[in-house]
Amino acid sequence: MTLLTTLELLGTLSLLLGLLLGYASVRFKVEGNPVVDQVNAILPQSQCGKCGYPGCRPYAEAVVSGEAEINLCSPGGESTLLALSSLLGRPIPKSQLSSPIEDNPPKVALIDESNCVGCTLCIQVCPVDAIVGAPKWLHTVITQECTGCELCPPVCPVTCIHMVNLPPSLSTWKWPFPSIKYNI
């Protein structure tokens, strides 16, 4: 008799609670990985591939799954690195000094206008529409829009596009990182 009641009680209870959980899993279903979306929103979306991944979204997926460091996005620069670090709670990598961002200070493309033949090839590859020009007219780069992704120099038939360092201006200069060593 006790055995039967035991079985009935535990069976009914498990069935009811199981139904509750089943309902909850439908009600609170999560589509995809929302963290990837948040990381993707921080990245500059220039799809330049300098991080080694085919675009910003694949890089976001790699960052979230932990296979990529957060400091590979050089068009995003330091602000992207800091935003990713605070979003994901991951420390800025120790190898920061040899990271792509520190090794490569921000660069922009510069078109040597005396050699430009107006072929529009560079306009077609620019992911952020930072190059203005028309067929047979010379092109130029809008420096504020250029993310330095280096996609345009290879396609120029007359190699008139060069990457130049962006000299620090009053709005971009910042204090250098402190060199105090903490024992963490």
Added chain:
Amino acid sequence: MTDYLFIFISTVLVNNFVLVKFLGLCPFMSVSNKLETAMGMGLATTFVITLSAMSSYLVNQYLLIPLNLAFLRIITLILIIAVVVQFTEMVVHKTSPLLYQALGIFLPLITTNCAVLGVALLNIQEQHQLLESTFYGFGAAVGFSLVLILFSAMRERLSTADVPLPFKGAPIVLVTAGLMSIAFMGFAGLIQ
């Protein structure tokens, strides 16, 4: 009303589950690295303990005792706790994916947090009524969260402090926990 207040204060401060009863030490040590994670863990555990204290009272009072099945108490309570934790995990995954990722394995491990089962069993042992059980569970959970948050704030400060080499890592954490426990003994005379 004062009864409930007494129950609340005594579980939060005087009979704190972590520092005085030594229950739930596993998340206390392992999720206290960062303040934000500790807050999330505190919230999730509060939800779980309060809900499971309430539902375990109901199940014990209206199913186990009438059916004369008091010997099934522990397995039934574990079943309820596991369901509540699973439910909490789904809600956290939906509402705060970052917290879900930060808590990681420790979120499902609330099931095995002995404070949760401890609250349910102590409620039955001390023959609390429904509201008393709820307040007891809520107080225990608030005490757990309070201690967890205080401890993680201290550990954040410790991580930049100049700790002597033999004390680095786990030892200084245990020493800190011990000192906190001694400090909480000062509340012992608060409620007669």
